[in-house]
Amino acid sequence: MLRVLQIVRLSSRCSSSFVSRMRFLNGLKQNDDVCSAALQDAHMFLFHRLSPLLQRNHQGTFRTAELRTSDVQSLLENLGSDRTLLQEAVLIGCTEQNQAQFCLDIGGLDQTAAEELCGGTFVDLRKSFFLLSGAEAPLVAKAQALLRWHQTSGFCSATGQPTHRNQAGSQRTCSSSGIIYYPKMSPVVIVLVSDGERCLLGRQATFPRGLYSALAGFCDMGETLEETLSREVAEEVGLEVQSFSFSSSQHWPFPQSSFMMACHASVSPAHSQLCVDHSELEDARWFSQQEVLSALQTPPHRGGRAPPSPWLPPKHAVAHRLITEWIQNTRS
Numbered sequence: 424m425l426r427v428l429q430i431v432r433l434s435s436r437c438s439s440s441f442v443s444r445m446r447f448l449n450g451l452k453q454n455d456d457v458c459s460a461a462l463q464d465a466h467m468f469l470f471h472r473l474s475p476l477l478q479r480n481h482q483g484t485f486r487t488a489e490l491r492t493s494d495v496q497s498l499l500e501n502l503g504s505d506r507t508l509l510q511e512a513v514l515i516g517c518t519e520q521n522q523a524q525f526c527l528d529i530g531g532l533d534q535t536a537a538e539e540l541c542g543g544t545f546v547d548l549r550k551s552f553f554l555l556s557g558a559e560a561p562l563v564a565k566a567q568a569l570l571r572w573h574q575t576s577g578f579c580s581a582t583g584q585p586t587h588r589n590q591a592g593s594q595r596t597c598s599s600s601g602i603i604y605y606p607k608m609s610p611v612v613i614v615l616v617s618d619g620e621r622c623l624l625g626r627q628a629t630f631p632r633g634l635y636s637a638l639a640g641f642c643d644m645g646e647t648l649e650e651t652l653s654r655e656v657a658e659e660v661g662l663e664v665q666s667f668s669f670s671s672s673q674h675w676p677f678p679q680s681s682f683m684m685a686c687h688a689s690v691s692p693a694h695s696q697l698c699v700d701h702s703e704l705e706d707a708r709w710f711s712q713q714e715v716l717s718a719l720q721t722p723p724h725r726g727g728r729a730p731p732s733p734w735l736p737p738k739h740a741v742a743h744r745l746i747t748e749w750i751q752n753t754r755s
């Protein structure tokens with residue numbers, strides 16, 4: 424109890440609300456009692472088999488359902504489940520007012536009945552990610568990634584014995600060896616290559632028809648960011664990168680959790696002849712500024728024939744950011 428009070432005092436003493444929130448969250452991860460107390464009156468993001476619960480408002484836009492712990496307790500009772508399921512909630516963040524945010528997957532319960540009781544729909548993550556706006560999309564992606572990690576990390580890979588989570592769900596410990604496991608992400612470099620006039624976009628055979636994006640690749644063990652970047656560009660399109668600059672990063676939930684590090688890179692115009700590895704990419708092409716500008720204005724393409732201009736990644740994707748940055752940089 425003393426530790427609970429210390430954490431609450433430590434976070435309330437901070438002058439910066441950001442520092443206060445970070446200290447508060449760290450306290451919840453470190454102390455199960457503090458976290459249990461916070462779970463009693465928290466914001467809850469509900470999932471069913473890893474699909475988040477969304478509600479449509481009067482303007483037709485989607486939001487995550489705003490539920491509190493007490494709402495979820497009533498829901499569980501109405502669905503014939505006991506309240507112990509609530510203990511499986513995973514901490515994902517906190518509001519500006521230091522109110523903890525948790526997520527919970529009720530995949531074992533009746534989906535239709537839950538949707539009726541909550542007045543919402545469980546929507547596949549890929550679709551939800553692009554229906555939601557602002558800070559909600561990354562929060563939902565983070566929640567799903569953590570829930571998926573818990574669902575697939577029940578046993579220790581060294582001993583085969585069960586692992587047990589802490590209350591926040593930020594780690595799991597092997598009951599036999601004491602090995603601690605943390606949620607896993609794969610580092611990925613994503614790079615928009617330019618020859619000064621044009622930018623290079625490619626597509627994999629599995630991409631939706633017409634979609635072109637920046638080149639991306641997983642980091643090999645022991646590689647630096649710059650080594651992955653140079654290797655991927657060489658492997659996929661046969662070019663040698665001259666220089667690069669870091670832009671930004673993003674957690675990407677599809678198909679498994681990746682940590683995307685986004686960069687711009689340049690190649691010499693004299694050595695810009697592409698030699699595409701078709702086992703990795705179906706196509707890669709140089710695009711002019713004008714082609715990219717008109718593609719940015721093309722609405723998302725839905726099925727049917729390929730659109731006349733390439734279809735670019737949507738706004739939430741860091742590839743979109745790289746492309747808009749390139750346009751701004753080449754125009755200024």
Ligand SMILES: NC(=O)C1=CN([C@@H]2O[C@H](COP(=O)(O)OP(=O)(O)OC[C@H]3O[C@@H](n4cnc5c(N)ncnc54)[C@H](OP(=O)(O)O)[C@@H]3O)[C@@H](O)[C@H]2O)C=CC1
Nearest residue numbers: 609611636639640641675677678681683736740741742743
């Ligand atoms: N947010 C964004 O804007 C964008 C995100 N992306 C994401 O970037 C990621 C990487 O891009 P991609 O071009 O596919 O990567 P790669 O070019 O590295 O090719 C993927 C292949 O790499 C191998 N691989 C190596 N390490 C891993 C790992 N840790 N996890 C999975 N596969 C691995 C696999 O081959 P094998 O099975 O033969 O071993 C896999 O098929 C994708 O998850 C994609 O969703 C891509 C573009 C835009």
Ligand SMILES: [Mg+2]
Nearest residue numbers: 638639640659
């Ligand atoms: Mg790739």
